[in-house]
Amino acid sequence: GENVEQHPSTLSVQEGDSAVIKCTYSDSASNYFPWYKQELGKRPQLIIDIRSNVGEKKDQRIAVTLNKTAKHFSLHITETQPEDSAVYFCAASKGTGNTGKLIFGQGTTLQVKP
């Protein structure tokens, strides 16, 4: 079945620096890749997503890139702020039939130091 590997497991950056989190997926049929942010004790919330017909998507300080050939996608956060500190999860799905459910990576704990 589909497997999603996420790296690094923890990431510490200085405020204002950039942060990059990478994910690799195993199923080449995957076509939808969301990213979720989860603050401590809270629910995961969607922050950005990308579909397989697009190579890059940007929303203010957050961007996601997709390399279908290499089967990996990355989250880029620029000008990091302390409120960006959280656990970030990537996910992948094929989006069709009963295999449309999301498979999540293991999560990355991001710490932004003021």
Added chain:
Amino acid sequence: DGGITQSPKYLFRKEGQNVTLSCEQNLNHDAMYWYRQDPGQGLRLIYYSQIVNDFQKGDIAEGYSVSREKKESFPLTVTSAQKNPTAFYLCASSISVQGYGNTIYFGEGSWLTVV
């Protein structure tokens, strides 16, 4: 996101006891899901349901049961057969399991602890 309500927020289970976690959504979504979250392991799928009276096992269904009698409701029962139930449980929903790029929305979660 505010349309998915989980209860209780905190629950304590004694050894050998079954407990049920409630999940209700008012988003008119067809698909609902239960995920388990343990530290450092991300979110693992327990069960999901595409439509009323239908549900499918996820990756870690053993020791759990669900029902889907109403579109709005997808309760999860943690049975005594689940030997390590202490975790954070997240209910979620999406418009449909089928389809291209269905955004999944999560509830606030329920903390279950074995005492």
